[in-house]
Amino acid sequence: MSSAQLIDGKSMAQDVKRELASRIKRLESEAGVRPGLAVILVGDDPASEVYVRGKIRDCRDVGIRSEWIRLPDSNPEEDLLRQIDRLNEDPRFHGILVQLPLPRHISAERVIHRIRPEKDVDGFHPINVGKMVIGQEAFLPCTPYGIMEMLRRSGISVAGKHAVVVGRSNIVGKPVSILLQQADATVTLCHSKTRDLAAHTRRADILVVAVGKARVIGPEHVKPGAVVIDVGINRTEEGRLTGDVDFEAVRSIASHITPVPGGVGPMTRAMLLVNTVRAAERTAG
Numbered sequence: 001m002s003s004a005q006l007i008d009g010k011s012m013a014q015d016v017k018r019e020l021a022s023r024i025k026r027l028e029s030e031a032g033v034r035p036g037l038a039v040i041l042v043g044d045d046p047a048s049e050v051y052v053r054g055k056i057r058d059c060r061d062v063g064i065r066s067e068w069i070r071l072p073d074s075n076p077e078e079d080l081l082r083q084i085d086r087l088n089e090d091p092r093f094h095g096i097l098v099q100l101p102l103p104r105h106i107s108a109e110r111v112i113h114r115i116r117p118e119k120d121v122d123g124f125h126p127i128n129v130g131k132m133v134i135g136q137e138a139f140l141p142c143t144p145y146g147i148m149e150m151l152r153r154s155g156i157s158v159a160g161k162h163a164v165v166v167g168r169s170n171i172v173g174k175p176v177s178i179l180l181q182q183a184d185a186t187v188t189l190c191h192s193k194t195r196d197l198a199a200h201t202r203r204a205d206i207l208v209v210a211v212g213k214a215r216v217i218g219p220e221h222v223k224p225g226a227v228v229i230d231v232g233i234n235r236t237e238e239g240r241l242t243g244d245v246d247f248e249a250v251r252s253i254a255s256h257i258t259p260v261p262g263g264v265g266p267m268t269r270a271m272l273l274v275n276t277v278r279a280a281e282r283t284a285g
């Protein structure tokens, strides 16, 4: 049986990081600017801890200055907002990222609003979201940006294709549906209330799945030759990482598929670095 081509996010992310390392060197030698990223983690959620550690390591790999600010779970919101105010004014940091989710007593909305849009390398501030929607230059949220970059680097054309997105989160589903539409795809956005999901997904030339539940998409959901992008990261009972797509069953039907791990995740991380370098380049004029 034929098998889909793997979209290797890990090796693409390495390419992106190599490209960035030389951009960073140039920025330092020509403008005297070293890009900097401040990452704030509130509390000790183990998954968030792993993600932040990865982001800090990525920064080191490419030559971005980074600072990891750890605040206790009980940290008052007012104190977090003051930390953001301080970083907004600190010229050493071009990007500020507050790791989500936040403890219940802190409003993610107030926190995101507080970050200066020019330093919002997550692309979560309403100013950046609004600019993205109307097609203006803006920081794009890292996962949707990474997905578009994976399609581009795989030589997969989007214009005129039917793209189906499953999941309508603010972080992935909604923004990626907008970017696909701006790249001239015809887009269907499916979600938890969609009736007959398979009837929609079977019409997809490009299927993006961002639900957060293992095996939401099986072979019955996929048109032969479709490109399948799996955004999910789930843990099996045995502790293995797995996506939202039944990878083994779908890979014999799709033309291209992203693995989990090693697909969208590494490219999401790489795009955070891209946004940080771009934020620094902007300050250099």
Ligand code: GUN
Binding pocket: 097, 098, 099, 100, 101, 122, 142, 143
């Ligand atoms: N938690 C899970 N994904 C993300 C992300 O992309 N950015 C931030 N800040 N927190 C997250």
